[in-house]
Amino acid sequence: MKRFAELISELDSTTKTTKRLAALKRYFVEVPDQDKLWCIALMTHRRPKRPVKTTLLREWAAEEAGIATWLFEDTYHIVGDLAETIALVLPNATDQSSKSLTQTIQDLIAITGAKEEEKERFVKASWRQLDKNGRFVFNKLITGGFRIGVSSKNLTKALADYTGQDVNVLAHRLMGNWTPDTTTFEELILQEDPDGDASKPYPFYLAYAVNDEVSELGAIEDWIVEDKWDGIRGQVIRRKGEIFVWSRGEELVTDKYPEFQSFMDSVPDGTVIDGEIICHDGDKPMSFGVLQTRIGRKAVSKKTLKEAPVKLIAYDILEHEGKDVRDLPQAERRKLLESVVEEADDPTLLISAVIQMQSWEELASFRALARERHSEGLMLKRANKPYKIGRKRGDWWKWKLDPLTIDAVLIYAMRGHGRRANLYTDYTFAVWNGEQLVPFTKAYSGLTDKEFARVDAFVKKNTLERFGPVRSVQPELVFEIAFEGIRASTRHKSGIALRFPRMARWREDKKADEANTLDDLKEMLDLYG
Amino acid sequence: MTGLLSYKAQGIYCEAGDFFIDPWRPVDKALITHAHADHSRWGMKRYLAHHRSIPVMRHRLGEINVSGVEYEEEVNINGVKVSFHPAGHIIGSSQIRVEHKGEVWVVSGDYRTGESDHTCAPFEPVKCHAFITESTFGLPIFRWQTNESLFADMNAWWSSLARNKKNAVLFAYSLGKAQRVLAGVDPSIGPIFTHGAVENTNEVLRTDGMILPETTRITQEHKSGDIKGALIIAPPSAMGTPWMKRLQPYETAIASGWMQVRGMRRRRNADKGFVLSDHADWEGLNHAIAETGAERIYVTHGYSDIYSKYLSEQGYDARVVETEYGEEHEEKEANT
């Protein structure tokens, strides 16, 4: 555990990739296989089930620190990370522990079903035995979210360096349904594995964004163009008489989308399709808001299946007749995909239509209408290239639609956290409804550090009222809010909810009364909701 | 804020004595807690400060009309008794005690309690009825380590870089933090170089009698590769500027209380963070306030809302006062 905490603090205290890779490799060299395996599992989001509720952790930490719960909560809001807040407020360690990473995790798994008092004893005792770094990591083991600046790409690189294996082979090995309980380091990383894990997906190929310089991509004939559908990117696998559905976040979501069980009859064994999971009424795609009603739910009710039915819009084929076909050129994979989809003749399996245009200009005007097709923009894929791993420049580009925008007035500000902990950077915006300002969205990002500092100074000098960490301010500043989608919402006072709202720019040229109105928003809702 | 001291557009005001303390707009008579730019501003007709604040004030503000006092020396201003007491923050930093008709108020300015070094007199609590406190680090996550362990870490960082023929660039405010670093590191590890802004301040302080290890100013003459295995102290504003080219190869670190928080460390984008502050930590604030015996506490710059709520729960009559002090300390000095 101490060694793992050291690794995390090493990774955390450098911004240089080479140093991070070296630290990981040193860790792999020094620790036993089982700890290596857990390290890989944690860094690929394979954490055991949360053994303790975070509300309890917060209570216990406040108790141990001897502070009121509101003070703990306000502090947590500023730090922005629960594991770190707890590590920092607790008094210094009084004892020492020599448990390994694996042992610590096994202990955590063991208390998962225990009584609350037992959990409390275990957690508090562990806190007393660990220094600041150790506690931080221990808390992260409970709360999850090991985002320590190690991308799966870098983890794979370090492992490749350590084992002498090919990076792409390792990337594929690391995917799938394994946990440290179902495999060993030897089995997962080192052994040749002909039989393999039937559920194992391929690493996704992700596109970079391209803006309006598309004509620099060369002749339009060299590109296959499709819509970029607004759903969940996923892989549907049919292997060994089973169906597996993976989301891009490497999450196995088979049970959430029972619709795809139909592939058992329509798609031949040994097929892996990459596509977009979207809600679709049989006629056309439904808005992303409909799909959202399914994402968070565990059980799928009959009602959901009826009101929010999903389909797969296929983009690509990665495995055909049990063979990895990722190295075939895009155009050939496309032909294979078309034949599979056609033969399947399954209403749940659609194909993303190829868009044929004579020129980039023509394509640009087609793209402008994407929102009406419920598409986010276009995907450009070079016809003669293979399917790659991860986000790579060159052969796949997404050419997204410009966001929707509206001018709104800043009315509340809250202190940011983490990176921006001492500045007021979290804002609530309003539009006019007659003489009244109606709040309709929050936004945290989009300004430069300099702009945030200036708005922060404005907030501090123009506070009207304080409500805990929130201040209401003189309604003077106008910002252009950009967002990707809009839908009706009964949870919001304004009756609407935005998708990915952010500050596009500070409209210093506008006065508050020049901001948009609630009617303007409702008009957008009618058009695009 | 009402009573002996009150809050005006220009700053904290004493009506009975007709003077301001650390005003942020031009006034006739200004009492200055310390020489940092956000507390000691330009444009006052007359200044009164601790005599060890004056050299730096003159260096920064030019020819000003200023008189100096010793710690605990009593000054009478229009029948109001005024005295300066060590605040432990930087050289000359003072808490200003104001007494009139038996009522005593203390303005803390910025302060740091606990261990000190020879670059600044240690904090001394002053009994009062009302205390105006800063709250820069007024959250229970801020707990400073001992100087011994802090400088052991810093020395280890510098030594390991020096062994690899790399430079250790440390960002620290040129007034206060830079001298704390100089007083704490082990100068036998290698040569110490300074950015012009730091060296200018060092010169002023050495002339005034402060003992610091030998430092060399980096100038145009220094070319890339001239400096090896050195500790280089520079103000934060020099980060990422072309000035740094001649220091290659190097790694960077920041010395600041904010380095306690991971998010802040990452935002600043340095290789390393040392938690070194010239402000009081959570326990330091609580302890200092208890020692004053004051019932009324006015909380200024920092986590003022949270900290005053905490104090109210502890039974103090605590409230927030908006001031214009803050983090902008030394933005301007990068070019000097």
Ligand SMILES: [Zn+2]
């Ligand atoms: Zn200061």
Ligand SMILES: [Zn+2]
């Ligand atoms: Zn200050």
